[in-house]
Amino acid sequence: DSKPIDRYYHFIMTADTHLLELIDAMGVRDRLNWVETETQFYANGRMYRFTSPLDLLRFGALGPIDRVRFIATMAYLTKFGSWQNMETKRACQFLPRWGGRRAWDVVFRPMLNMKFGELTDQMSMAWMWARSRMVKQYREKGVARERRAWVKGSLKTLLDACDRWFDQNNVTVERHNPAERIVLDGGRAVGVRDREGRERRFDRILFCAPSTELTRLLPEGQGPYFDLIRDQRYFGVTCLVAALSEPLSPYFWTYVSDPRVPFVGVIDYASFTRHDGGQGQNVIYIPHYSLTHVAPYTTPDADLLADYCRALSRVFPGFSESKIREARILRDPTAAIVCDGRYSQRIPAMKTPVPGLFLANLSQIYPQDRGLSVGLKLAQYAVEALERDADVAMDFAPY
Ligand SMILES: Cc1cc2nc3c(=O)[nH]c(=O)nc-3n(C[C@H](O)[C@H](O)[C@H](O)COP(=O)(O)OP(=O)(O)OC[C@H]3O[C@@H](n4cnc5c(N)ncnc54)[C@H](O)[C@@H]3O)c2cc1C
Known part of the structure; x- marks a missing residue:
């Protein structure tokens, strides 16, 4: 398909004020496609809804007591503490201690593994604290559920608008040099x-x-x-981007917590690209951050694709490899600072x-x-x- 799609998933949240200001200034606000996105969580061989506070109360991957501890820990992080204080605590000690061992094994560790790979145990609580605060900010902006936007036509739409602005304002941009x-x-x-x-x-x-x-x-x-x-x-990122013949699921974000599955998150762009009654593209992304000398950064593309396909059919029973129209494994060695x-x-x-x-x-x-x-x-x-x-x-x- 010749329609442009982001190389790596890039969505916009309501609290991304600086980016939204730039989008306004470049005159492409009308190109945003806001979607109320939903999250699900795969654990214990089944899928759980994971979007609203009510979903968390019903989150059956944790027993009732663990669930209360998990919710209380998240609530604490959004309301109390400071990053300076949190920086003195390790996530791998703080979260199991307060959220419970089960919540650590099922929810927190897989989430942190996706971002920090083998360095998860060295990370302080500062990142988790900041992340929880950001979620609170989205809610404070009057959004009961999370809304995300995609720039129709990919970020290229915004970059092209920036290029036009550069031309009009005598700014020289030199590429590939x-x-x-x-x-x-x-x-x-x-x-x-x-x-x-x-x-x-x-x-x-x-x-x-x-x-x-x-x-x-x-x-x-x-x-x-x-x-x-x-x-x-730096952490590198290894990201599968695949165009499917049909949507994978109605959920934008799927967390996966299963030792047999080599990834912990799937991002589904289908709801973004299906705008204005258009047919849309069923594009999914599976990112994984790691140091660049270890797997999956070093895993050959064909092996990784085969592993991911096997795991996708475990998590999404309707998926089969024959539904992939096109797939690429992309890598960036400097995706995030350690x-x-x-x-x-x-x-x-x-x-x-x-x-x-x-x-x-x-x-x-x-x-x-x-x-x-x-x-x-x-x-x-x-x-x-x-x-x-x-x-x-x-x-x-x-x-
Ligand atoms: C998988 C993934 C998903 C993401 N999703 C989102 C998202 O949903 N929403 C969001 O807001 N952000 C997202 N981001 C983050 C966003 O892409 C980064 O914040 C952004 O790319 C960082 O921009 P940067 O310009 O600081 O660095 P970079 O993007 O790393 O840009 C650095 C630039 O420097 C250039 N360069 C390197 N060496 C030289 C040299 N010697 N001379 C000249 N130029 C050089 C490189 O070519 C590159 O263009 C995501 C990032 C990744 C990796």
Whole structure:
């Protein structure tokens, strides 16, 4: 099918205010398709609804006492505590202690495994706390259930609108020509050399690519700030994207907690793409974050696809491999920063010690999770830092 679809799933939530402002400014608000999305949970060989508070009260994968402890723990996280305090606690200790061992095994651990893979046991409670707060924010905006939006025609619709804006405002965007060197003169960053060896001079340089790339572009021995950057690690993501001949299920999000199933979440785009009476595309995504030297990042595509197909037919009895019209396994080595332990003490400042050189990337949005809206908030801080030629205090904690 020739209709564009997002390379990785990208949905918009009601609390993504910075992104929604950009969408307005670029004049593509009418291209949003808002959908009331629902979640289900596969455990003990059966499916449970997992969308509303009532669903949680009836969540049969946990016994009555475990269910109450699970709900109470989630409620606590949305109302009390601070990320600073939560950062001193490990998720693998805090959650089983308060939520109960069964809730940890069935719900929390699989959820955290999807995001943090083999580093799950090293993660503090800060991420879980911030995540719970974000869910609360969606609800506070008057949404009893979660609503998500998809940009019709994929994020390409927004990016094309940005391109038009760039043209009208004499902004030059150069694609497919990576920076190879940051040029220093007397210790000051004065320019960028590209792959062709061409050098361009700038008053100030803002570096926005993953941190691992920054140290490559500078000579060795730039001091402790850059040692910190060099030590930053990333989770890669391995993501199956598949177009099916029919919808997998009516649910947008399916959590899976089953040791025989090699994934923990399935995202179903069918409700997004079926808009304006259009036929839609039955696209599903199965993401898995991990370090890049271990499975599933290192698993050959054909093996992964075969494993996922077997598991999909276990979870969704109506599924069979013959229903896949097209499938790809996509990988990104720098999908999310590893913010383990007391990461707040390792956040790099925006103004680097090299005069004229600034850094703004996902290593600085802690305790928030990566996202387009938070990236735009970061960009606002970056503009301020560039204009003032000074560092700025950043705050990304959800209220
Ligand atoms: C699987 C997945 C699902 C996601 N889903 C959502 C979602 O539903 N909603 C949401 O809001 N967000 C989502 N995100 C997050 C969102 O995609 C990220 O927040 C965003 O990509 C981060 O943007 P960034 O520009 O900071 O970094 P990146 O997207 O990593 O961009 C960095 C850019 O730097 C470029 N670059 C690298 N090296 C050089 C060089 N030497 N010279 C020049 N350029 C260079 C790269 O080509 C790249 O374009 C998702 C991310 C993933 C991985």
